Amino acid sequence: MDFGQYQNIVTISVYGSAIALILIGLYAVLIKKNLIKIVIGLSLADAGIHLLFVAIGYLKGGTAPIFSPSVVGENVTMVDPVPQALVLTAIVIGFAVTAVALSLVIRLYKHHNTARIDQIKSLKW
Amino acid sequence: MIIYVVIFSILAVLLVASALFAIIQKDLLYAVIATGVISLILSVMFFILQAPDVALTEAAIGIALTTIVFVITIRNTTRNEDEKEINSK
Amino acid sequence: MKNIIVIALLLVVGFYLVDSFNYIKFGDNRLGAPSDEKTVGAYYLNNTVEKTGVANVITAIIVNYRGFDTLGEVTVLFLATTGLGSILYRRRKEGEHEERVTKESSYLLQTGSKILFPFVILLGIYVFIHGHLTPGGGFQGGAIVATGFLLMLIAYKNFKLGHNQLTWVESLAGITFVSIGMWGLITGGTFLENSFIPKGTLNSLFSGGIIPIIYIAVGFKVAAELTGVLDILLSIKPSKIKK
Numbered sequence: 001m002d003f004g005q006y007q008n009i010v011t012i013s014v015y016g017s018a019i020a021l022i023l024i025g026l027y028a029v030l031i032k033k034n035l036i037k038i039v040i041g042l043s044l045a046d047a048g049i050h051l052l053f054v055a056i057g058y059l060k061g062g063t064a065p066i067f068s069p070s071v072v073g074e075n076v077t078m079v080d081p082v083p084q085a086l087v088l089t090a091i092v093i094g095f096a097v098t099a100v101a102l103s104l105v106i107r108l109y110k111h112h113n114t115a116r117i118d119q120i121k122s123l124k125w
Numbered sequence: 126m127i128i129y130v131v132i133f134s135i136l137a138v139l140l141v142a143s144a145l146f147a148i149i150q151k152d153l154l155y156a157v158i159a160t161g162v163i164s165l166i167l168s169v170m171f172f173i174l175q176a177p178d179v180a181l182t183e184a185a186i187g188i189a190l191t192t193i194v195f196v197i198t199i200r201n202t203t204r205n206e207d208e209k210e211i212n213s214k
Numbered sequence: 215m216k217n218i219i220v221i222a223l224l225l226v227v228g229f230y231l232v233d234s235f236n237y238i239k240f241g242d243n244r245l246g247a248p249s250d251e252k253t254v255g256a257y258y259l260n261n262t263v264e265k266t267g268v269a270n271v272i273t274a275i276i277v278n279y280r281g282f283d284t285l286g287e288v289t290v291l292f293l294a295t296t297g298l299g300s301i302l303y304r305r306r307k308e309g310e311h312e313e314r315v316t317k318e319s320s321y322l323l324q325t326g327s328k329i330l331f332p333f334v335i336l337l338g339i340y341v342f343i344h345g346h347l348t349p350g351g352g353f354q355g356g357a358i359v360a361t362g363f364l365l366m367l368i369a370y371k372n373f374k375l376g377h378n379q380l381t382w383v384e385s386l387a388g389i390t391f392v393s394i395g396m397w398g399l400i401t402g403g404t405f406l407e408n409s410f411i412p413k414g415t416l417n418s419l420f421s422g423g424i425i426p427i428i429y430i431a432v433g434f435k436v437a438a439e440l441t442g443v444l445d446i447l448l449s450i451k452p453s454k455i456k457k
Contacts, residue, residue, distance in 0.1 A: 003241070006130040011240040013137035014170070019231050021163075023224050024144045030220045034206045036153050036198060040160055043191065044144055047167055050183075054176050057255075060241035064175045065271040066349065067263055069417050078271070079175045080245055080255040085275040089287055091182045092353050092436075095191055096294035099443050102198040103301045106450060109202040116208060177349035178272045181341070185357035190440065193364060197447045 002061040014055045021048030035105045035115045039098060046094045050087045057083030129173055140166045151206045153199050161192040267413030268346045268422040276351070277425045277432075281406040285391060288432060291439045292384070298446050319369050327369040334362035342433030346422045352429040356436025363441045367448055375445050380438045387435035394424050394431075 003010045021044055028041025062079035063071065109115050140163060147159035164187030171180035245256045258271055258279065268274045276284055342355025366373045398407030406424070414421035 002126060003130055004126050006127065007241060009130055010133055013134045014174070014240060015232075015235050017137040017140045019228060019235075020141045021144055022231070023228050024141075024148055026227070027220060027224055028148050030223075031217065032148075032206075034153070034208075036195070036202065037148070037156070037206060040147055040156055040195070043160060044147065044163070047163060047187075050179070051167060051170065054171055054174050054179055055240060056238060057176070058174045058241060059243050059245065062175055064177050064349070065259060066177075067269045067271070067416065068347075072263075072416065077243070078259055080253075081258055081271045081275055082255045084176045084179050085272050085280065087176075087179050088182050088272065088276065088353065089283065091179070091186055093287060093290055095186050095194075095440075096291050098191055099194050099447070100294050100297050100301070102194055103298045103447070106198055106201050107301055114208060115202050119208075178270070178351070178354075181350050181354045182357070185354050185361065189361045189364070190357060190444075193444070194447060197450075201450050 007060070014051065018048045018051040018055060021045065021051065033116045033118050035108065035117060036102075039101050039105065042101070043094065043098055046090075050090060053083045053087045053090075057081075133170070133173055136166050136170055140170075153204055153206055154196070156206075157192060157195040157199065160195070161188055164188045164191065263416060266408055266422060266425060267416060268425050269417050270346055270348065270351075273346045273351055273425060273429065274422075277428050278406060278408055281395065281428070284432065285395070288388070288391070288435055288439075291436065292388075295439050295442045295446070298443055302446060302450060304451070318371055323369045327365040331362055331366055334365065335359055338362065338433075338437065342430055343426070344419070345429040345433075346426050347417060347419070352432030353436055355433045357440060359433075359437035360440035360444060363437075364444050367444060375441065380442055384435050384438040384442075387431040387438070390431040391428055391435070394428060398424070 025041045025043075025045030025048060028044065029038050032038055032041065057080035059077065059079055062077045065078045065081040065084070105115060108120070112120050114120060143159045143162045143166070147156045147163070150156045150159065164183055167187065168180045168183040171177075171183060244253065245259070246252045251257045251260060258275055262268060262271045262274045266274045266278050268278075338355045338358035338361075340355075341350035341358060342352045345351030345355070363375070367375075395406045397410065399405050401407065402409045406428075408423045408425065411423040411427075413423050420426075
């Protein structure tokens with residue numbers, strides 16, 4: 001797909017939103033006290049990095065890297081497939097990481113009866 | 126192609142807005158639904174950026190499964206970020 | 215005070231991110247001309263069709279070129295399921311039998327999920343059988359199948375998953391993956407060598423040699439693992455509400 005003369009707008013929106021997502025996620029991880037909010041921040045930063053990777057792989061006028069019957073034999077440019085394969089892996093792993101982190105949150109809540117890290121006094125559990 | 130540019134810019138603004146909403150909101154259930162919306166928007170953006178495989182993965186895992194895992198966690202812990210009920214005791 | 219420090223830190227990080235992406239222009243052709251294969255991506259695009267016989271280049275990368283990586287990824291998913299089970303483990307008291315703690319759901323949800331369930335499973339299986347032709351594959355299809363089971367787990371209080379069957383499906387899928395890889399090692403000399411099954415014609419269902427078989431195995435394995443994760447999480451006993 002070619003964005004033509006509006007390339008600049010798309011550049012700003014894709015890079016801008018991806019970097020904004022990463023920064024917002026990092027802010028939540030550093031500032032928030034609630035453990036569930038921290039995990040939400042981690043998954044936001046994750047999403048921003050995925051968008052950044054796919055945006056790096058995109059090239060002007062490219063189509064999706066699938067040799068369907070309408071594309072075979074034609075002279076088409078295709079986008080870079082390597083970042084897409086990496087992101088596909090990263091999304092599935094991200095889900096596993098989120099699930100394990102949330103199970104730790106549940107366990108901590110059962111033990112301390114709070115999900116805020118400033119309320120948890122003892123380090124032993 | 127202008128239509129895709131317009132859609133893309135609107136989606137980018139919505140993405141940042143729902144990320145901010147997810148961080149600022151005190152009710153965790155609303156915050157989790159906002160992360161689901163972020164996954165939905167990202168899936169459309171991946172599709173416009175010619176990555177249909179990644180879009181399908183994000184749609185299946187990001188929207189459905191991650192949201193439901195968060196919701197189950199909130200059911201087992203607390204819904205309010207500040208835990209007012211417990212602190213006021 | 216802490217807020218100011220964090221925002222200053224994030225501004226520095228953001229400045230360097232923006233600065234580095236000034237040099238990586240969006241939409242530039244970084245693959246080079248189609249004839250010269252300077253990057254990995256260009257090599258994959260030029261050689262996938264004749265070497266693997268698969269239409270979807272991403273499937274070829276995930277299952278064949280980086281198949282070892284996928285084996286590791288599936289192992290990570292398995293470890294996540296095991297870790298989840300051991301973190302949330304609790305000893306059952308005498309006479310306490312295992313059941314999910316959900317209320318009886320409404321008729322609307324029950325009937326709706328009973329009608330939708332076979333179609334969701336069918337869609338998931340379609341997605342991972344056609345992974346080498348259309349967008350999709352084992353991971354996406356497995357996640358869709360897990361969503362179908364989630365629907366039933368939420369709607370029906372007494373819907374039981376056979377844990378033995380889940381374990382069997384998962385183990386058989388893993389064994390299929392590894393043994394096809396080992397067979398390639400014996401006949402062709404490298405792990406996951408794609409030469410002992412004929413490639414077939416491009417864009418037909420029976421094409422690509424071992425790639426569809428492995429992706430179907432990955433689909434079953436991912437579906438079993440994700441369903442296991444959801445089942446473990448849904449069977450937590452909620453703690454008593456403190457006042």
